Amino acid sequence: MTKTVDVVVIGGGLAAMKSAVTAAKSGLEVLIIVKRNICSGASFYPMMDMVACQSSTGVPAEDAEYLAEILDCSLGMADETMNRIYISTIRDRVKEFPEIGVTEYKLTEPKVACFAVKARPTYVWSDWIKIRKNMRAIIDSTPNLNIMENTTVLALLKDDERISGVLIKNDDGISSIACKSVVLATGGMGDLYKYNLNTSDVSGDGQAMALAAGAKLINVEFNQFIPGFVRPAYKTVFRETTVPYMEKFLSPDGRDLLAEILPDKSEREECLRLRSKHGPFTHRTIARYFDFAMMRGILEGSYEEQGFAINYKPEIADDESTFVRPYYNWLIREHKVDLAKDTVYIAPFYHAANGGVLIDHNCETSIKGLFACGEVSGGIHGADRQGGQSTGSCLVFGYLAGKNAAEYAQGQSVGKTVDPKEALNSTFVGSGNLEPEYITNKIRNIMFKHGNVMRSEEPLKNAIAEIKTMQEDYAPLKYMEGDNAKEAFKARNFLILSQALLNAMLNRQESRGSHYRDDFPNTDPKFERRFTVSLSDGKIKVESEKSV
Numbered sequence: 001m002t003k004t005v006d007v008v009v010i011g012g013g014l015a016a017m018k019s020a021v022t023a024a025k026s027g028l029e030v031l032i033i034v035k036r037n038i039c040s041g042a043s044f045y046p047m048m049d050m051v052a053c054q055s056s057t058g059v060p061a062e063d064a065e066y067l068a069e070i071l072d073c074s075l076g077m078a079d080e081t082m083n084r085i086y087i088s089t090i091r092d093r094v095k096e097f098p099e100i101g102v103t104e105y106k107l108t109e110p111k112v113a114c115f116a117v118k119a120r121p122t123y124v125w126s127d128w129i130k131i132r133k134n135m136r137a138i139i140d141s142t143p144n145l146n147i148m149e150n151t152t153v154l155a156l157l158k159d160d161e162r163i164s165g166v167l168i169k170n171d172d173g174i175s176s177i178a179c180k181s182v183v184l185a186t187g188g189m190g191d192l193y194k195y196n197l198n199t200s201d202v203s204g205d206g207q208a209m210a211l212a213a214g215a216k217l218i219n220v221e222f223n224q225f226i227p228g229f230v231r232p233a234y235k236t237v238f239r240e241t242t243v244p245y246m247e248k249f250l251s252p253d254g255r256d257l258l259a260e261i262l263p264d265k266s267e268r269e270e271c272l273r274l275r276s277k278h279g280p281f282t283h284r285t286i287a288r289y290f291d292f293a294m295m296r297g298i299l300e301g302s303y304e305e306q307g308f309a310i311n312y313k314p315e316i317a318d319d320e321s322t323f324v325r326p327y328y329n330w331l332i333r334e335h336k337v338d339l340a341k342d343t344v345y346i347a348p349f350y351h352a353a354n355g356g357v358l359i360d361h362n363c364e365t366s367i368k369g370l371f372a373c374g375e376v377s378g379g380i381h382g383a384d385r386q387g388g389q390s391t392g393s394c395l396v397f398g399y400l401a402g403k404n405a406a407e408y409a410q411g412q413s414v415g416k417t418v419d420p421k422e423a424l425n426s427t428f429v430g431s432g433n434l435e436p437e438y439i440t441n442k443i444r445n446i447m448f449k450h451g452n453v454m455r456s457e458e459p460l461k462n463a464i465a466e467i468k469t470m471q472e473d474y475a476p477l478k479y480m481e482g483d484n485a486k487e488a489f490k491a492r493n494f495l496i497l498s499q500a501l502l503n504a505m506l507n508r509q510e511s512r513g514s515h516y517r518d519d520f521p522n523t524d525p526k527f528e529r530r531f532t533v534s535l536s537d538g539k540i541k542v543e544s545e546k547s548v
Contacts, residue, residue, distance in 0.1 A: 002417045004178040005031040005146075006409045008166055009402070010153050010206065011185035013041030014391065015374025017100040017135055018093075018398030019183045019405070024145040026406035031177070032147040033168065035201045038139070039101075039132035041187040042198055042352065042375060043391060046128065047236045049330040053395070054113050054388030055094055055121040056087045063087050066120065070389070073115045074382020075513050076528040077219055077354075081361055082380045086389070086396050093395035094123060101134030108322045114240075114278035114387030122388055124322075152486050153205065155427040156182060156213040156370065157418045163369035164415025167423045169485050174420045180409035183401045184210060184357060184365075184372040185394075189497060191490075193350035194448035195304065197228050197237055206376040208493035210357045211500060211535040212427065215365040218378040218532050218545060219355025221504040221515045224280035224385070225291065225453050228349030230307030233335035238346050241323045242339060243276035245316035249293070252306040252345075257293035262286075280351060281453050282384050283516040294348055295453045304448070307345025314340045348453050352390055354381040354514060355504075358532055363401035369408055373401035379530075383513025424480060428492060429538075432473030436484065436491035439470055443494045451501055456518040460506040464499060471495045499540045500533045507531055507542040 006028035009020040016032060017039075024030045034040065043051055056063050070083050097105055102125055110119035125131070139147050151170040158164055165178040186206030190198025207217060227238040249257050258268055267286055274287035281291040297303045317340040319325060331337040337344065356378035363371045374394045381389070450463040474495065479488035508531065510524035511517050530545040 002165075002176050002178050004414055005029045006179060007031070007181050007183065007405050008033060008177060008179045009183040009185060010166070011041065011187060011374070011376070012036065012038045013185065013187050013374060013394065014043040014100065015187075015394035015398040015401075016183070016185035018395050019185055019371075019373055019402030020145060021099050021138065021142075022399050022402030023183070023406040024142050026410065027144060028406050028409055029144050030146070031179075032139070032145070033151050033153055033166070034147065034149045035152050035205070037132070037149050038135050038147060039128060040199065041202055042190070043394065044128045044131070045198060045237075047197070047233070049237070049327050050124045050126040051391055052113075052388040053094065053123045053391040054116075054386060055090050055123065055392065057121065058091055065118065069117050070386060073384045073386055075384065075523070077222065077382030077512070077530055079379045082397075085361065085400070086380070086393060089396050089399075090392050093392070093399055096395075099138070101131045101138060103134060104130065111323065112277070113389075114280060115282070115384050116386050152489060153209065154489050155423060156209050156367075157423060158213060158367065159415030161368060162412075162415060163367055165418060167418070167420060167427070169489070174424065174480070174485070176418050176420050176423060178414045178417050180412040180414060181369040181371065181405040183405045184370065184376050185374045185398065185401070186376045188353040188375040190350050192443065192447050192494060192498060192501075193451070194444040195228065195230075195347055196350040197226060197235060198350070203490055203493065204497040205490075205493055206372065207356055207500070208496045210365065210370070210372070211496055211533070213367055213370070215367050215370065216358040216532040216534045217356060217500055218358040218530055219382065220353070220378065220501050220533055221508050221531070222354035222381070222383050222513060223350060223501075224352040224354060224514055225348045226279045226281070226351040227291070227294070227346040230304070230345045230347050232342070232344070233331070233337050235349070236331070236335065238279075239323065239327045240276050240279045241321070242312065242316060242327070243272055245312045245319075245339075246272060246310055247313050248309065248311040249290075250309040251297055252303055252309070257297065257308060258289060261289050261293045261296065279387065280384070280514060281348070281516075282513050283511045283521075284384070284513065288516070291348055291453045294346070298347065299449065299454065304347050307347050310344050310346060312339045316340050350452075353378075354383070354385050355379075362404045363397055364404060364408075369405075369412065371401040371405045373397040383515060424477060428476040428480065430471065431475045434470055434474045436476070436479055436487040439474060439491040440487070440494050442470065443467065443498050447498055447501070451498075451505060454516055454518050455505050457506065460502055464502050464506070467495060467498050467502070496535065500535070503540045503542050504531060504533055
């Protein structure tokens with residue numbers, strides 16, 4: 001018998017927690033479905049020392065300046081109304097931290113966030129274990145809020161043009177859950193890349209399922225890449241605040257990377273000064289050569305396995321500021337890495353998506369009853385995004401998605417139930433002999449090389465063609481029984497989502513913020529428009545966003 005609930009929330013991070021708790025306040029039955037465990041995803045990444053959330057002041061003139069900064073940073077790609085909502089409500093959402101188990105957080109000294117101009121209120125927290133324990137207690141004490149962990153959602157189910165349920169896989173096998181509304185809060189897509197600063201469950205499931213169900217993506221050519229540790233302490237986040245103490249930045253064979261790539265060698269100090277102001281790559285200033293140096297080395301050789309060497313001045317051990325001292329101490333305590341003494345090796349790592357599933361100002365997609373929030377959603381951010389706003393958006397739009405999904409569900413009856421086998425046959429198509437693990441590993445390498453900091457036409461076209469060929473030689477239904485089902489599902493999603501990203505990157509023939517085209521290195525005014533990506537009859541389509 002098919003299980004029936006009112007609202008399904010898919011995901012285990014901040015956005016999922018916020019939307020689930022908010023929806024449960026309506027009195028409806030809410031079910032959280034998590035691929036692994038609650039308190040997962042980018043917000044709880046274990047190789048990161050803390051999470052930051054940027055807030056507003058509530059002073060009208062200062063909030064107007066904040067909005068102008070965000071829109072300037074986005075280079076015309078962010079939704080102004082959504083950012084007005086963010087600025088006007090983030091203070092309320094911060095006060096509600098305890099509702100999702102975040103009880104130990106603090107306001108730091110004023111900080112200028114990545115890509116910001118002025119310092120604004122910034123909250124930080126880091127005790128993942130305690131937050132997880134707190135959130136479990138919240139779920140256990142809320143009668144109409146339940147959770148299914150270690151469960152993969154395979155597909156979104158529809159009754160005509162509205163959401164009617166989800167197809168799931170766990171230890172009990174494959175089954176369906178009927179519901180009135182769904183909130184996608186599955187996070188980003190880091191696992192699509194060989195090097196990423198996410199856990200492996202952050203793999204773009206929500207984006208791929210939304211495309212397959214008929215929803216659109218927006219701004220998916222804009223993704224953040226941040227240097228990360230290749231060794232020691234693989235996949236540790238590199239803090240840009242340590243750049244002023246850098247003494248050497250060398251290739252594995254000892255060459256000075258910046259000296260080789262900077263057009264004007266006298267700009268070295270300015271390049272490093274600007275690179276110390278933001279974690280993610282942007283093409284907008286000469287700081288881009290820091291990231292170009294690594295990427296060119298990777299494209300011309302095989303340096304990604306070794307990384308690029310950084311040695312720090314001993315004085316870094318004496319810095320007492322909030323965004324250096326805790327990081328320095330954390331590396332010593334958790335990873336036995338002393339930046340004052342040890343050489344670290346870095347490379348460009350995928351960090352976060354600035355785009356995702358297209359939603360309206362109520363967080364609803366083009367499919368009735370399907371809502372999205374957090375990193376899986378798109379439109380809030382633009383070509384670049386200010387630091388701390390992604391976390392804050394999980395709270396602001398997690399609240400809105402949960403509230404609106406519950407309100408929608410209250411006016412709906414449950415749609416028709418779907419036989420799991422029928423759903424599988426209509427959702428997972430294809431024929432061939434490629435193994436799922438071969439596909440996922442191949443796509444990770446393709447995306448790392450050709451969908452990274454530097455992009456150009458021929459490599460993008462070749463990558464798309466190679467992935468299409470794999471798709472034609474893959475039959476996911478062959479692997480949908482037993483232990484291989486989840487990997488088969490991931491491979492199918494990788495095939496869909498990688499093509500969506502690469503086609504969006506190919507379509508934008510300019511450089512804008514986090515999107516850099518080596519063959520179109522300048523920003524072109526005629527591309528100051530957003531593009532959506534859709535999937536129809538197995539084909540990816542990129543087109544200009546329609547006015548609303």
